Amino acid sequence: MKKLALLVPIVLALAVSACNSGSESSESSAGSTGGGGVEVSEGSADASAGGGGSKGSGDQLISSQVPQVGPQIVKTATLQLGIGHGSFDDKAAEAHVVADSLGGFVVESFASQGSGKRIAEGSLVMRIPAESYDTALSRLRGLGKVERLEESGQDVSKEFVDLNARIRQLRAVEAQLLELLQRADDVPAALAVQTQLSQVQLDLEQARGRLQYLENRVAFATISLSMHELVAVPPNGGGFSIVDAWATAGSAFLTVVGWIFIGIAVAAPILILLGLGFLAGREVRKRLAHA
Numbered sequence: 059m060k061k062l063a064l065l066v067p068i069v070l071a072l073a074v075s076a077c078n079s080g081s082e083s084s085e086s087s088a089g090s091t092g093g094g095g096v097e098v099s100e101g102s103a104d105a106s107a108g109g110g111g112s113k114g115s116g117d118q119l120i121s122s123q124v125p126q127v128g129p130q131i132v133k134t135a136t137l138q139l140g141i142g143h144g145s146f147d148d149k150a151a152e153a154h155v156v157a158d159s160l161g162g163f164v165v166e167s168f169a170s171q172g173s174g175k176r177i178a179e180g181s182l183v184m185r186i187p188a189e190s191y192d193t194a195l196s197r198l199r200g201l202g203k204v205e206r207l208e209e210s211g212q213d214v215s216k217e218f219v220d221l222n223a224r225i226r227q228l229r230a231v232e233a234q235l236l237e238l239l240q241r242a243d244d245v246p247a248a249l250a251v252q253t254q255l256s257q258v259q260l261d262l263e264q265a266r267g268r269l270q271y272l273e274n275r276v277a278f279a280t281i282s283l284s285m286h287e288l289v290a291v292p293p294n295g296g297g298f299s300i301v302d303a304w305a306t307a308g309s310a311f312l313t314v315v316g317w318i319f320i321g322i323a324v325a326a327p328i329l330i331l332l333g334l335g336f337l338a339g340r341e342v343r344k345r346l347a348h349a
Contacts, residue, residue, distance in 0.1 A: 130272070132212040133191050133279035139202035140288045146177050149201050149285055153182055156197045162186035162278065179286035185278040198283055214272050221269040228262040 141149045150169070157164055162185050169180030186194040199207070235255040242248040 128215075129213065130215045130218045130276045131188075132214055132272075132275045133188060134210050134212075134281075135191075135195055135279070136206070136208040136282045137195070137198055137204070137284070138206040139199075139283070139285045140205050141202035141285050143287050143289070146179065146285060146287055150180065150182065152201055153184070153198060153283055153285075156194055157184045157186060160186055160190040160194050162190070162194065179284075181282065181284040184281045184283065186281055188277055188279050191279040191281075194279075194281060198281065202285060203288070214276065217272060218269070221265050221272070225262065225265050225269065228258055228265065232258050232262060 154164060164182050164184050166183040167180065169177045171177060235251055235258060239248060239251045239255060242251055
């Protein structure tokens, strides 16, 4: 009983330390290599678990349990294409085929109408296996004229190392708390252990969820593809036919005639006033001559 009473505060302190170890593991790994950061955290996890043995056996345990984490890169690309007039539906279908044939999938798509009351532009967001990223991008570029291409890669290797170290530490503390909970023979001690156990399990699930999210982002690259139809160019290079010339001339003639009528309508009141003034002046001169 006395031994259990002494163990409760020690394990609770370890549990609080494990719950707050996220930022501490990031700081410790910042000053060391990826493998070194894992080994230090693993050592603290083993200490939390209360494992005994010599230093040599502890080193052997660490080296056998710590995974070698290689470069973990999140790849993303944004591609904008100009495609032929009236070919949007076919090109969008080809983009779907590219994703499906490489083991990827489309997670989001959008399309809108052009001036001709039909679908003429849109975008797709695809997730492609990382090993097929270059192949997919090359095939998508062949669908049309490349107008914009942006690629980026985010190295999340350090976060991988930190999360794996924290998960191992939280598992060790969880095992201690579960054992201590079984050995608790009074309600206050059981409640204290249960409270810390719930927090440790919550932190453990959050760390696992974040690690799973990063693994998915690394395993599948994201390609955002946008396409729009280019303006159609006449086969004769834009020259006018005779019919087009007559139509243009007729339109210009009507425009000129319309402006003439507008000018006459604006000037008519002024011309009428001038005419009336001229007639009045002429009548006045006649009367003065007869007088």
